[in-house]
Amino acid sequence: MTRDHANRKRRNTMERIDCDVVIVGAGASGLTAANKLKDAGKSVVVLEARDRIGGRLWTDDIDGAMLEIGGQWVSPDQDALIETIADLGLETYSRYREGENVYIGETGERRLFEGDIFPVPAKTEGEIVGLIEKLDALVAEIDPDAPWAHPRAKELDEVSFAEWLGTQTDDEEAKLNIGMFIAGAMLTKPAHAFSALQALLMAASAGSFSNLVDADFILDKRVVGGLQQVPLGLAAKLGGAVRLGQPVRTIRWNPDNLAEGVVAVTESLEVHAQRVIVAVPPVLISRISYEPPLPRRQHQLHQHLSMGFVIKVHAVYETPFWREDGLSGTAFSPYELVHEAYDNSNHDDPRGTLVGFVSDEEADGVFTLSAEERKERILESMSHYYGEQTKNPVVYYESDWGSEEWTRGAYAASFDMGGLARYGSDLRAPVGPIHFSCSDMAGKGYQHVDGAIRVGREVAAEILAG
8 A cells, every 4th residue: 555545545534624723732822812713703623732721831630739730820911811811700819928038148048038139248239230220221122022123133142141141240149140030930041041132032021120030020929720720711612622632743735725725634633724823832833744844934943942941849738837937938049959939829728839940950950860869859959948847748749841742841932042033023924824823922921821812812813804
């Protein structure tokens, strides 16, 4: 049997679905677009590779504890997300933040503080404040939807963020702390691995660099029941249009006759539509075969994007014992394995939950250890913030998105050096009937659920506009 004959035979046994628009990916972005199109009278089908809805939003029960394995926080500037939460009838609650925060310095000294500025020597504090002011001034010049349009975009994209910081101060602790907010806490890559322009986009997407350093702002609220309630609610409005366990292997279209539309092919389905929205992280776009192939520009730009890498650590205790010591649960140190941690206790749950993060090269290092050794090292680091009780959680779990087949990293994709100025404007450019949508492609709300929703809305509007 020839390959062509085998392919024809397989196609003859596949289920065929016809619709106006097929969406690849049942995350917040794809589901937002699907709902907007459905509300406008278009028929849609959503194909999801996983056996669950939500993409990088995932709330699960681990050993009797509800954990938000993926994204979870809502900040007050995230209008699109806040509107969606309200539309779905979901409730939010404030993150616990009463009490003092913890900072650990280079010598291991544990210091308590309140507010946004770490308890560092006066000279270092002055340098940190000065850097924040300089970054805020630069960020104010950046359009998050078009950072490549800045007059100095190419220049800023050819210097690493670490190198840029070195041109502004010689205070090592100041550089480490400012770098941590973008590198470890957001892009989850070393500060030498991405450009100053990429750092400015990250800050501009949140409104200012000051917003990024304000944990009370950027990590303001959570959704009762978990943030995955958002995509679950969006999917529920679509009914049977969402098909799980259907990784799209091929997208076919005829560049000489766009009226023929597009076909999205899985192992068991062929979905025929006029348009397709590929709503997956950019690193997965090339996992699909395109007939004909995507243009050269798309091939090139996807090779200059990569995911960050972070372990999200969940530790659950019988009670939030740190509160008895007057601690908020908020903790930072550029010198610790766990560079930041927070009180992540669930709404109306008497137990206490801490969440900590191990990023980029530090995550590389602990993944060379056994699971038990890694747990011991991580809890030891967290105990430096909260005390010996931290070493004995009743539930312990590590969210490792780097091993997820259909994500391959966290929190989001960012460009390598020079890539943003060179390719950024092409990131969302449609190819014939193929459109692209995800949080990694957002301006405002970049790498957050708010950005995913914004891009989903915009792509749906583009399709409806014809």
